[in-house]
Structures are given as C-alpha cells and as structure tokens.
Amino acid sequence: MSEELGLTVKKEDAPEWYQQTVLKADFADYSPVKGCIVIKHWGYAIWEKIQEVFNDAIKKHGVQNYYFPMLIPESLIKKEAEHFSGFTPEVAWVTHAGKNKLDEKLAIRPTSETIMYAMFSKWLKSYRQLPMKVHQWCNIMRWETKMTKPFLRGREFLWQEGHTVHETKEEAEKETSWALEEYAKLSEDLLAIPVVKGKKTDSDKFAGAEFTLGIESLMSDGKALQMGTSHMLGHNFAKPYEVKFFGRDEKWHFGWQTSWGTSTRLLGGVILTHGDDKGAILPPKVAPIQAVIIPILFKGKEEKVIKKCKELEKKLNKTKLRIHFDNREGYTAGWKFNDWELKGVPLRIEIGPRDVDNKKFIIVRRDTGEKIAIEENNIQETLETFLKKIHNNLFTRAKEFVKTHTAKPKTVKDLKTAINSKQWALIPHCSREECEKELENKSEGGPRIIPLKQDSIKNQICINCKKEAKYWLYWGKSY
Amino acid sequence: MSEELGLTVKKEDAPEWYQQTVLKADFADYSPVKGCIVIKHWGYAIWEKIQEVFNDAIKKHGVQNYYFPMLIPESLIKKEAEHFSGFTPEVAWVTHAGKNKLDEKLAIRPTSETIMYAMFSKWLKSYRQLPMKVHQWCNIMRWETKMTKPFLRGREFLWQEGHTVHETKEEAEKETSWALEEYAKLSEDLLAIPVVKGKKTDSDKFAGAEFTLGIESLMSDGKALQMGTSHMLGHNFAKPYEVKFFGRDEKWHFGWQTSWGTSTRLLGGVILTHGDDKGAILPPKVAPIQAVIIPILFKGKEEKVIKKCKELEKKLNKTKLRIHFDNREGYTAGWKFNDWELKGVPLRIEIGPRDVDNKKFIIVRRDTGEKIAIEENNIQETLETFLKKIHNNLFTRAKEFVKTHTAKPKTVKDLKTAINSKQWALIPHCSREECEKELENKSEGGPRIIPLKQDSIKNQICINCKKEAKYWLYWGKSY
Structure with missing residues (x-):
C-alpha cells in the first residue's frame, strides 16, 4: 500500500509533483466537470482557517457580510463597458430554466461589482451611511480556456470579495492600501508565504479599476502567484451604476469605490511554497491537524x-x-x-x-x-x-528562496536566461504599454508587479527600449 | 424619519407584515434578478451563527466539509430517473460560455446527490472507509415558478447538505434519525422554534429517497414551514452511480446512503414565529446583537x-x-x-x-x-x-401558539374550517396516495408530516375515505 501512497516524483518535477500532492494528500480531486475540482476535506479545512482569520480582521474594520445573487442579467453586467469586455469572454451563461428559454440571459458572477453596485445605488442616500463596507464569501465562475490546475486556475473557485464606498478619494485610496496590508498579513503571518506588495501595470489592472494593488509571491517552480488584489475603482462604476450620496454640502456626489479579493488559490500557494519531495508541509497556523x-x-x-x-x-x-x-x-x-x-x-x-x-x-x-x-x-x-519554530522556519526558507531566485538582469538576453532558469527578475522599465508588450514577446515572462518599496530609479534606463526608466518592475512567468 | 422606519401594518396582515419586516430591518432586499434576494448583513449574521453551531455539531459527529462543483452535466444528473424528473422542471441550465455553445448543457445544482455520488463511486473502495460523512455549505438554484418570498421560497438560497454512506441499512437509518434530531435541536434550542418531528408521506418525499424524515413548524399565519429534511436513500442512488465497497466478506456491496439539509429559510421561520407588530424578535442565541x-x-x-x-x-x-x-x-x-x-x-x-x-x-x-x-x-x-428568560419565553409562547392552533377535526368540513382559520390539523389517515390527493382537492391544505410520536390510531377511520386509518397526519397549508 505504501507504493500507492507516496509520491513517485520529486518536487523539481513541479507540475507532476503538484498534481500528485494535491490528489494523494486529499486536498482536492478532479470532477466530471472539466476545469472544476472537488475541494476535499484536507484542503477545505485549511480554507476554513483562512476564512476564520480573515473574517475576524475585516469585522474589526467595520466590514459586514452579505450574500448577493449569483446570476447577473446581461443588461446589468454591460453597463460598465471596460469591465464587461474584460470579463465576457469567460462568462458562463444561463439561458434556460426547466424547459423554458429565459427572456434575458443571465451571467454566473465572474465577480460581483455590477450586481452589488446596482444595490448600492438603491441603498445609498446620505453621506451619513459612508463608509459603506460590504463583503461576501461565495463561489465564482470564470470559463478558463487555458489549461486548468487545481486551486491555481479553475473555472469555479471560492473567494471573498470586499466592496466599499467612501466620501472622498483619499479615504478610498487608504482603504485600497488597507486591504493590501491585510492580504500581506494573511500570506506572511498565517501562511508563511513571503510576498511583494505592489501595483499592477496599467495593462494588467482589473477591468474597470483606476489602479490595482496586489501581492505576488514567487513559487518554487519560478512562476509568480498573485495572492490577492485590491482595486481603486474611483468613479468608474459609480457613474454608470449611479452610486451617489447626498453630501455634507447638500449636493449629490458619486461615491469613491474600492473592491478587493483573494481566493482558494491561496491553497495552491501553500502547497507549492512549502512542500518537499515527501509532499505538502502545512504552515502550523492553518494546519487542520498540528x-x-x-x-x-x-x-x-x-x-x-x-x-x-x-x-x-x-x-x-x-x-x-x-x-x-x-x-x-x-x-x-x-x-x-x-x-x-x-x-x-x-x-x-x-x-x-x-x-x-x-x-x-x-x-x-x-x-x-x-x-x-x-x-x-x-x-x-x-x-x-x-509550531512557532516551524512557522518561522518555513517563512525564512521561503524568503531565502525568493531572494536567491530574484535576478537583476542588465539585458533582455539576461532576463530571458533568468526566466528560463526558474527565476523572476527585478528590472528597470519605462512604464510604456507598447514596450511591455514588446518585452513580453521577447522574454516569455510578463509584468508581475511594481513593488511599493522602490530603490532609486534615477539614471536607470528601460531594459528593453533604453528610454528613461520610471520604476523597478518584477517580471516573470505566472500562474 | 420615524414614519419611514416603523411598520405600517400589524402582524395579523401576515404577507405585508413579513415583507416590511424583512426589508425595513435589513434582513434582505429584492434584487434585479427575479426571485433572487440579497441577504443583507442583519440576516446574514444570523445565518453565520446557525452555521457556527451546526458546524460544531456535525464535526463532533465525524462529518467533514468539502466543496463540490456547482455545475452538473446533464448526462450525470439523468442517471437516477426519479430524481431527475423530480428536479428538472426547476433546473437552471448553462448552455454557453463566452461566445461558445457548450457540447453538453450543465445544470446549476438544485441539490448535489448526483455530482457527489459520482465522486463517492471513485473514492470508495473498502468497508474500512465507512461510514463516509461528507458535507458542504453552498448556494442552490431552483427555478421556482410560484410566487417567491424572501427566505421562504426563492430561486437561489444558501444551505448545507450532508451525504453519508454506510455499511448497513440499519446504520444508514440511524444516521437519518440522527440528522433529524440535530435539526430539531437547531430549531428548538437555538432558534426557539418548536417543531414536529416526523416522516413525509410517500407523495411528499424527496425524489429518489426511500423515505424522508422532516421537522415542521406552524408559523403564525397558519402555514407550516419545513425546517429541515433527512432522507434515507437506500440503494436508490448507489445502484445507478455505482457507490460500492469491498466488504468484510470479500464481496462487493452497494453502500447505504443518506442525505440531509436545511437552508436560509430558517431565517424566515425566525421572523415569522417570534415577530410582533413592532417587527422582528430575535432568539438571543443567534441575535447578532444581544x-x-x-x-x-x-x-x-x-x-x-x-x-x-x-x-x-x-x-x-x-x-x-x-x-x-x-x-x-x-x-x-x-x-x-x-x-x-x-x-x-x-x-x-x-x-x-x-x-x-x-x-x-x-x-x-x-x-x-x-x-x-x-x-x-x-x-x-x-x-x-x-437572555435565557427571553429564549425560554419565546419558545414557550411559540409552543402555546402551535397548541392552540392545532385542530383535531372529525370531518372534512371541520378540517376545511380549521385550515381556513389559520390552523393546521392532526387527522387520522388511511395512508393511500389517491385518498391524499382527493383530500387536497377538498381541503386546500396538504399532507405535512406523520409525527413520530403517534397517539393510538386503533379504531380510527380515515377522515376522508372512512377506511381504516393507518396513522395520525398533520395536514395544512405550507410555504
């Protein structure tokens, strides 16, 4: 029986090792529905721990849990054009109920901005109701056409989504940063996974956001995993969905909005970051059995x-x-x-x-x-x-791994070499989208995150176009 | 502002009172999707308390939480014919993803027997793995065509579903009773709602079950609310889905299965049972604020x-x-x-x-x-x-209400009168389905539950057909 039980490959054979660990350790299993997994008890128990800790954190911050409908009418999801075009290629549509064709097709939520903000518009009247902090735990459907992978990329996953409305732009921006910090704490303090806190490049931000903050971590196979994102939505949704309030100045104003989320992909991060040739190693704070x-x-x-x-x-x-x-x-x-x-x-x-x-x-x-x-x-x-020692050791080990796998290439050629040897790289970049696209074609990787902690970029030139560099950027492959 | 806030009707005007209480007290709101509600923070916080208590109870009993895919391929859901025909009239179908038509249409789960048992069939090998006790908290979709009502009848709701496999019929039956007892405890000890524990008549049982146990409670408007059901599935699913194990006798056997569930309709029960002209009265143990x-x-x-x-x-x-x-x-x-x-x-x-x-x-x-x-x-x-006194008073008051609103009519005419004066009735019945249907046409109500605690039925004749009575049966309107 022990042959059946153990892994038949080493961790260096990352894709096969990951699959065997997930399946044999009862984290998850494949289901009869392509791209959808069953989260088994061992995986789900970790998710419950994550929920517990995150729920406490957000409730202390005045966030309240709700539950919104999963189905969103096409006309509603269409209102914010950029958002709609970003998500529709991967929306699953309900067209029939029983034997009857529906009058309007309904999207299974790929995220809930649109349905939530239609309600916010109804609920919000006065500045006295602000800040409004609404949150839900739910399932999400995104019809991935790329190869799916348990936890890391799938058509259905579980997540949390927080949605807030504020009186001022400054408050909303502050909230966006607050959520980022919470995700960083969740990753590092709970899961012992070191992360880089940063901002997404414009090409990579959430469809409909002014900007997107995120935490990224380098996995043991050299790919980066996005572990949580926090979006400053500005007035981009408030205008089409009419999220307005009567202000202190007795005039109507659009609300400043944020949204932020993380998902069961964290479980994939836990397995990949800490595991070894024998299988998974669970960070003690979330281990169902310590x-x-x-x-x-x-x-x-x-x-x-x-x-x-x-x-x-x-x-x-x-x-x-x-x-x-x-x-x-x-x-x-x-x-x-x-x-x-x-x-x-x-x-x-x-x-x-x-x-x-x-x-x-x-x-x-x-x-x-x-x-x-x-x-x-x-x-x-x-x-x-x-247990404390183990947490600390896992965290230190993972930090060391990231440190030794972060290249600082001077040329595109060196960048390519780094990416192909399971590293990511910190590169000076000019911030232009065309240049980013060009570099993607040359290097296989892509823009991951602009770290908030920036070393001086003065006198640096863009690794690709040689124009003046605007920021340091993490570049690499991703899940 | 106080005019806006308070209720404009008394509780005796049940439908309007219920709607105003739900909306004005922030339990829930209507959404842009017909038949689907938003569960607001005040309602959701109660649901979280219920989850907490029930999760503890089932985990002590060796039940483990999982999460199964929400979409079920048509071919899979069709395997158990009775189950399929029971549920398909109200199934919502996903037919497209992005711009592409799917090869096979996918049902949004109206319940998860079929997808779960396809997995059980894969996982179960030996009697050593039994009993298998699998559970999930999730959203459910049933395309109601009747008038929907927040919490009580809706197209999407939240629930829990437990699914077990046992070595023997006796064990499975015992598990079915165990779940019933847990639901009764949840209702009475936590929510202060008195229930009748019983068995559904054959016409009313779960599609695919051998028999269904349930708890029913009489609401203040004279309608009964089903607060939880527990199904003995026998081999009805094990055979088509091939849920089999290699037994102690070194032969293959079908597993004996049960499933059991309750849902956010409990929130409707709480509001209806305890509320008064001023609005809701929350049982202290689940009140978000005590x-x-x-x-x-x-x-x-x-x-x-x-x-x-x-x-x-x-x-x-x-x-x-x-x-x-x-x-x-x-x-x-x-x-x-x-x-x-x-x-x-x-x-x-x-x-x-x-x-x-x-x-x-x-x-x-x-x-x-x-x-x-x-x-x-x-x-x-x-x-x-x-808080203890309030719990006890609410429970006593509700029990008293049920007692004074349970008729014991001798004739169909008296039964009809009782039903029309917001009561339910305990009647002797012959157990024949044709007779049940006949009585439904005559009396407006229907069979609710055959109480487990039966007074002697000896020498009693059926209230309708006058044949020998087989059991006492609660009869009334329902949600």
Missing part, C-alpha cells in the same frame, strides 16, 4: 500505549492545539508516518511502551525531519514552541 | 454618559455577550428604540446621567416590553439571565 500522535505498538503492550495516546489527545485538544491520534488498525507505524508527511502535518508525536513509562516522547518536525526528545509534563508548551 | 446600549443624553451631561456606555460595551464584549453601543449622532433615543425593536434585538439598556451616578440602569425586554431596573455591578450575570 500534531499527529502515532502509537508504536508491540504485542502485549498495546493497551497502555493506546490509553496514553487517547489521554494525551483529549488533554491537548482542550487547549488551542489541534491534535489527532491516528488509531487506525491494520496500518504500520511507518505507513502512518508517510501518510501524515504527505499531508504535511507539522509535528508527529511517537509514543511507544517505553515512552509511556519514561514520560518522554519523540517528536518529529515535518519541515526539517529533526527528531526531538521531549518531556510529557510540559508537552503543551513544547508543542506550541515547536 | 443587547443594545442607548444613551439618554441631556445637554452638558453627554460626556459622562457616553464614557460609561463605551466602557460598558468594551467590558461586556470581552465576555461571550454580543453588545452594541448605538452612538449615532442626530437621532433621538426614541428613534433608536424603534430601530432596534424593529430589528429584534432582545434587550435594550438605557443609560442616562443619573443612572451613571446611581450605578443602576433600566433594561427593556423586546419580547414582553417589560422594564427592569438593574445594578451595574452584576450586569453581566443579569443580562445572561434575561
């Missing part, structure tokens, strides 16, 4: 070991720790080790008959493989300490 | 009152209580009283300048209107006590 207890059984001495394991599981689960005792019969300890390593549980606690007597156990770190002898009497504190 | 603090302000003495209100809000929110200080400017205390009464907050705490000095406040119960003087120094315990 430590698994495995009994080491010898004939005649099973009882006292199992008793101790149960006792420990019960005791530790009364704390904030998430502990599981793997009491499955008919599997060897070795088989269980492999199983939980594949799934990425951060710590393993091994308990044999002698350990019960000595009140000392062996714990094994998933991230380093290190074995540590610990005392039973302060086990809770010890586990907590090691 | 007590609202309203400052009574006098010129020159605002500061100390506001300071005390803030202090109290902060202190009490550190406990498990959910407290809100309504510090809105430009609204009178009276306006705020009405606003929170409309929304149904169980307790109001009034704090004026003299109260701050005396360390005594007035609290007002939403359910009875009673005003009580309380001491500041044991305020937490006092609030907790009153």
Whole structure:
C-alpha cells in the first residue's frame, strides 16, 4: 500500500509533483466537470482557517457580510463597458430554466461589482451611511480556456470579495492600501508565504479599476502567484451604476469605490511554497491537524500505549492545539508516518511502551525531519514552541528562496536566461504599454508587479527600449 | 424619519407584515434578478451563527466539509430517473460560455446527490472507509415558478447538505434519525422554534429517497414551514452511480446512503414565529446583537454618559455577550428604540446621567416590553439571565401558539374550517396516495408530516375515505 501512497516524483518535477500532492494528500480531486475540482476535506479545512482569520480582521474594520445573487442579467453586467469586455469572454451563461428559454440571459458572477453596485445605488442616500463596507464569501465562475490546475486556475473557485464606498478619494485610496496590508498579513503571518506588495501595470489592472494593488509571491517552480488584489475603482462604476450620496454640502456626489479579493488559490500557494519531495508541509497556523500522535505498538503492550495516546489527545485538544491520534488498525507505524508527511502535518508525536513509562516522547518536525526528545509534563508548551519554530522556519526558507531566485538582469538576453532558469527578475522599465508588450514577446515572462518599496530609479534606463526608466518592475512567468 | 422606519401594518396582515419586516430591518432586499434576494448583513449574521453551531455539531459527529462543483452535466444528473424528473422542471441550465455553445448543457445544482455520488463511486473502495460523512455549505438554484418570498421560497438560497454512506441499512437509518434530531435541536434550542418531528408521506418525499424524515413548524399565519429534511436513500442512488465497497466478506456491496439539509429559510421561520407588530424578535442565541446600549443624553451631561456606555460595551464584549453601543449622532433615543425593536434585538439598556451616578440602569425586554431596573455591578450575570428568560419565553409562547392552533377535526368540513382559520390539523389517515390527493382537492391544505410520536390510531377511520386509518397526519397549508 505504501507504493500507492507516496509520491513517485520529486518536487523539481513541479507540475507532476503538484498534481500528485494535491490528489494523494486529499486536498482536492478532479470532477466530471472539466476545469472544476472537488475541494476535499484536507484542503477545505485549511480554507476554513483562512476564512476564520480573515473574517475576524475585516469585522474589526467595520466590514459586514452579505450574500448577493449569483446570476447577473446581461443588461446589468454591460453597463460598465471596460469591465464587461474584460470579463465576457469567460462568462458562463444561463439561458434556460426547466424547459423554458429565459427572456434575458443571465451571467454566473465572474465577480460581483455590477450586481452589488446596482444595490448600492438603491441603498445609498446620505453621506451619513459612508463608509459603506460590504463583503461576501461565495463561489465564482470564470470559463478558463487555458489549461486548468487545481486551486491555481479553475473555472469555479471560492473567494471573498470586499466592496466599499467612501466620501472622498483619499479615504478610498487608504482603504485600497488597507486591504493590501491585510492580504500581506494573511500570506506572511498565517501562511508563511513571503510576498511583494505592489501595483499592477496599467495593462494588467482589473477591468474597470483606476489602479490595482496586489501581492505576488514567487513559487518554487519560478512562476509568480498573485495572492490577492485590491482595486481603486474611483468613479468608474459609480457613474454608470449611479452610486451617489447626498453630501455634507447638500449636493449629490458619486461615491469613491474600492473592491478587493483573494481566493482558494491561496491553497495552491501553500502547497507549492512549502512542500518537499515527501509532499505538502502545512504552515502550523492553518494546519487542520498540528500534531499527529502515532502509537508504536508491540504485542502485549498495546493497551497502555493506546490509553496514553487517547489521554494525551483529549488533554491537548482542550487547549488551542489541534491534535489527532491516528488509531487506525491494520496500518504500520511507518505507513502512518508517510501518510501524515504527505499531508504535511507539522509535528508527529511517537509514543511507544517505553515512552509511556519514561514520560518522554519523540517528536518529529515535518519541515526539517529533526527528531526531538521531549518531556510529557510540559508537552503543551513544547508543542506550541515547536509550531512557532516551524512557522518561522518555513517563512525564512521561503524568503531565502525568493531572494536567491530574484535576478537583476542588465539585458533582455539576461532576463530571458533568468526566466528560463526558474527565476523572476527585478528590472528597470519605462512604464510604456507598447514596450511591455514588446518585452513580453521577447522574454516569455510578463509584468508581475511594481513593488511599493522602490530603490532609486534615477539614471536607470528601460531594459528593453533604453528610454528613461520610471520604476523597478518584477517580471516573470505566472500562474 | 420615524414614519419611514416603523411598520405600517400589524402582524395579523401576515404577507405585508413579513415583507416590511424583512426589508425595513435589513434582513434582505429584492434584487434585479427575479426571485433572487440579497441577504443583507442583519440576516446574514444570523445565518453565520446557525452555521457556527451546526458546524460544531456535525464535526463532533465525524462529518467533514468539502466543496463540490456547482455545475452538473446533464448526462450525470439523468442517471437516477426519479430524481431527475423530480428536479428538472426547476433546473437552471448553462448552455454557453463566452461566445461558445457548450457540447453538453450543465445544470446549476438544485441539490448535489448526483455530482457527489459520482465522486463517492471513485473514492470508495473498502468497508474500512465507512461510514463516509461528507458535507458542504453552498448556494442552490431552483427555478421556482410560484410566487417567491424572501427566505421562504426563492430561486437561489444558501444551505448545507450532508451525504453519508454506510455499511448497513440499519446504520444508514440511524444516521437519518440522527440528522433529524440535530435539526430539531437547531430549531428548538437555538432558534426557539418548536417543531414536529416526523416522516413525509410517500407523495411528499424527496425524489429518489426511500423515505424522508422532516421537522415542521406552524408559523403564525397558519402555514407550516419545513425546517429541515433527512432522507434515507437506500440503494436508490448507489445502484445507478455505482457507490460500492469491498466488504468484510470479500464481496462487493452497494453502500447505504443518506442525505440531509436545511437552508436560509430558517431565517424566515425566525421572523415569522417570534415577530410582533413592532417587527422582528430575535432568539438571543443567534441575535447578532444581544443587547443594545442607548444613551439618554441631556445637554452638558453627554460626556459622562457616553464614557460609561463605551466602557460598558468594551467590558461586556470581552465576555461571550454580543453588545452594541448605538452612538449615532442626530437621532433621538426614541428613534433608536424603534430601530432596534424593529430589528429584534432582545434587550435594550438605557443609560442616562443619573443612572451613571446611581450605578443602576433600566433594561427593556423586546419580547414582553417589560422594564427592569438593574445594578451595574452584576450586569453581566443579569443580562445572561434575561437572555435565557427571553429564549425560554419565546419558545414557550411559540409552543402555546402551535397548541392552540392545532385542530383535531372529525370531518372534512371541520378540517376545511380549521385550515381556513389559520390552523393546521392532526387527522387520522388511511395512508393511500389517491385518498391524499382527493383530500387536497377538498381541503386546500396538504399532507405535512406523520409525527413520530403517534397517539393510538386503533379504531380510527380515515377522515376522508372512512377506511381504516393507518396513522395520525398533520395536514395544512405550507410555504
């Protein structure tokens, strides 16, 4: 059975490794619907943790949860032209109900600006109602025609979308930055994934936004993953959807709007960033199980070991720790080790008959493989300490990876070499869209993000056109 | 502003009262998509509480959360004929993506048996994997052609669906009963809505089930609301979808299956059951705000009152209580009283300048209107006590209502009279489907539920056909 269980490839064979890890560790499975996956319990439990933490953060910020209809009439989605043309190529359309053709076809939401702002227009009357902060957790449908990949690119995914309206442009811009910071915290503090905070180039921003902020992270296969975006919408939607308020000056004004979202693609980021040849390694704060207890059984001495394991599981689960005792019969300890390593549980606690007597156990770190002898009497504190250490180590390791895989090429040729050797690059760029397109054709990669933290760009020239450079830009392949 | 705020009708004018309460108290709003509502923050926050409690209950029972694709290929949904014909009249179909016609049309899930069991068939191999307990929270689409009503009947709603596979018929039946009990607890212990636990008649069971258990509650307008159902599926799906396992006897067997669900219609039940002429009354355990603090302000003495209100809000929110200080400017205390009464907050705490000095406040119960003087120094315990009292009072009141609105007619004429005077009835019935249909034509109501707790049916004759009665049956109108 162990052949079936383990991975048959190493992590360097990224696409195959990723697929095997996702499927074999029960994160997700392919479904009978092309491009749509089943998120299985192991993946979904991580999503629940992410939801919990993010919900707390936004509620503290005065954001309220709603639920809006999934279907959007064609006439409504068409109102903002740029938005419509950006999304319609990938919209799934409902045209019939039962045996009847509908009078108007309905889009399954690719995002909810249009349906939400039609409602905001109805609800918003006075500046006293501002800021308005509306949020929902829901499923989203975008009919990808490119190759789909579990979590990273799919036709249906789960996400959250926040939508706010403000009295002034400054407040809206501040909110856009607030959301970006929350996403960065979510990635780094919760998932141990280091990110670059920045701004999208104009060619790459959200259809209908004035500008888009985003966080990007470099995955272990050299592709960048967009982990969350925050859009300053300005008046672009407020005008066609008539999101207006009666102001302090007793005149009507358009609201300043923002929207921001992240999705189950974060799960793909977790798997890709931290995993190794044995499978996933889960960041402790979101691991559905933080430590698994495995009994080491010898004939005649099973009882006292199992008793101790149960006792420990019960005791530790009364704390904030998430502990599981793997009491499955008919599997060897070795088989269980492999199983939980594949799934990425951060710590393993091994308990044999002698350990019960000595009140000392062996714990094994998933991230380093290190074995540590610990005392039973302060086990809770010890586990907590090691979970923190694992979080920090995963984060440090990932930061180191990004550092060593960020090229600073001087020429397009060097850029191309960097991209082809699984790196991304920080390049000086002139900011012109034509030049960006030209460089895309030459280099395979594309513009990822203009980092907010900019080194001096003075006297730098654009890597491609040699005109004056306007900013440093991350350039690379992406998911 | 207070004219706009309050209800313009009394609760006895049920349809208009319900609509005004839902809209004015921010439970929900109509959307530009016919038959689909926006669940607003006040309604959604209650749904979140329900999710929290139910999630805990099912996880303790070994159920795991998943997420399955929303779109189901026509060929897949067709496999179980009875199920298909039961649901297709109300299925919304996706036929196009972008500009392209799909090869096969896709149903938006009206429920997920078919897509889930296609996966179960792939996953299930051995009896060791049983029981398999899979669950999801998601949106559901059923293209209602009848008049829709927020929460109670709509084209899109949110729900949970549990799906289990068992080794034996007995285990599956036990699981079906377990789910029923959980729904009863949810209704009674959490929402203070008394329910009748029972079994659906054959004509009324889930399309594809062997039998359906359900909980029904009588609403204040005399219509019954189905608050949750639990289906024993037997082998009806296992056979067409090939949900099979290799058994202890080293032979292949079909799995015994169950499915069970409840939805956002519970919110409709809460509003209808407990509300009064002033609006909603929320059961304390799910009220997003359990007590609202309203400052009574006098010129020159605002500061100390506001300071005390803030202090109290902060202190009490550190406990498990959910407290809100309504510090809105430009609204009178009276306006705020009405606003929170409309929304149904169980307790109001009034704090004026003299109260701050005396360390005594007035609290007002939403359910009875009673005003009580309380001491500041044991305020937490006092609030907790009153929240419990309110829960109990709401439950007792609702039980009393059901009791006084349950007729026991001897004749069809009396049955008709009962139904037309906003009651339901407990009648002896022969169990024959033809007789049921006949009685539906005569009486306007229909079969609701065969209660599990049966008084003796011996020597009773069917109210309609006068043949031997087989069981007592609740009969009435429904949502």
